[in-house]
Amino acid sequence: MTSLRIGIVSISDRASQGIYPDKGLPALAEWLAQAIVTPYHLEQRLIGDEQRVIEQTLCELVDQQGCHLVLTTGGTGPALRDVTPEATLAVAHRVMPGFGEQMRQISLHYVPTAILSRQVGVIRGQSLILNLPGQPKSIKETLEGVRDEQGNIRVTGIFASVAYCLQLLDNPWLETDKAVVNSFRPKSAQPPSEP
Numbered sequence: 001m002t003s004l005r006i007g008i009v010s011i012s013d014r015a016s017q018g019i020y021p022d023k024g025l026p027a028l029a030e031w032l033a034q035a036i037v038t039p040y041h042l043e044q045r046l047i048g049d050e051q052r053v054i055e056q057t058l059c060e061l062v063d064q065q066g067c068h069l070v071l072t073t074g075g076t077g078p079a080l081r082d083v084t085p086e087a088t089l090a091v092a093h094r095v096m097p098g099f100g101e102q103m104r105q106i107s108l109h110y111v112p113t114a115i116l117s118r119q120v121g122v123i124r125g126q127s128l129i130l131n132l133p134g135q136p137k138s139i140k141e142t143l144e145g146v147r148d149e150q151g152n153i154r155v156t157g158i159f160a161s162v163a164y165c166l167q168l169l170d171n172p173w174l175e176t177d178k179a180v181v182n183s184f185r186p187k188s189a190q191p192p193s194e195p
């Protein structure tokens, strides 16, 4: 059985040039490590805000590396150098508008400027590609959602929908730690039986 493969891409001019240390890849890798209980292989890329390079990186991760899920961070704002959504849409076969809509809903609970973030979620082949904002702290916020003071989820994080989306695209099974993110699947979508 194919094992789960995940690509993470930090898109930052300054981090890729060594002007400041990249916090995007560590934040993504740490969050995934505590959220996903299924074994998976991780591919990591740190690149600048160049549309052609972003497109090539996304295609390489999906088409050559066989990543079932690719998460990007950075380059989603309105600045002229922010071109992650354009690059993602350029390699997309289908758009999944709900991911961007939900992220902006979540982010409004953290920053009033959340509507400046143009993140998109798309499908390329059988793979799901999701843009996250560039602020390292926004990675956990958007993936996990908004919690109340008791720690209960008030606004569902986008990762709660990722496992079922991957399943509908005939990708390997993904199981999450319910304490971090409670993956939603309809009752009809049962886990594969043990061989």
Ligand SMILES: Nc1ncnc2c1ncn2[C@@H]1O[C@H](COP(=O)(O)OP(=O)(O)OP(=O)(O)O)[C@@H](O)[C@H]1O
Binding pocket: 010, 011, 012, 013, 014, 015, 020, 021, 022, 023, 024, 025, 049, 073, 074, 075, 076, 077, 079, 081, 082, 133, 134, 135, 136
């Ligand atoms: N990879 C990163 N590592 C650390 N901090 C980051 C990273 N990416 C973004 N940030 C922080 O989040 C802010 C907003 O992210 P954004 O993607 O808009 O970056 P930016 O202002 O275009 O600059 P750059 O592309 O050079 O990171 C940045 O100004 C920076 O403070």
Ligand SMILES: Nc1nc2c(c(=O)[nH]1)N[C@H]1C(S)=C(S)[C@@H](COP(=O)(O)O)O[C@H]1N2
Binding pocket: 073, 074, 075, 076, 077, 078, 082, 106, 107, 110, 111, 113, 114, 115, 116, 117, 118, 132, 133, 134, 135, 137, 138, 139, 141, 142
């Ligand atoms: N959850 C969350 N979303 C967020 C933020 C944040 O701090 N937390 N910052 C916002 C801001 S200020 C901007 S300009 C956009 C920009 O996205 P970028 O950092 O990818 O350019 O993300 C927004 N979304």
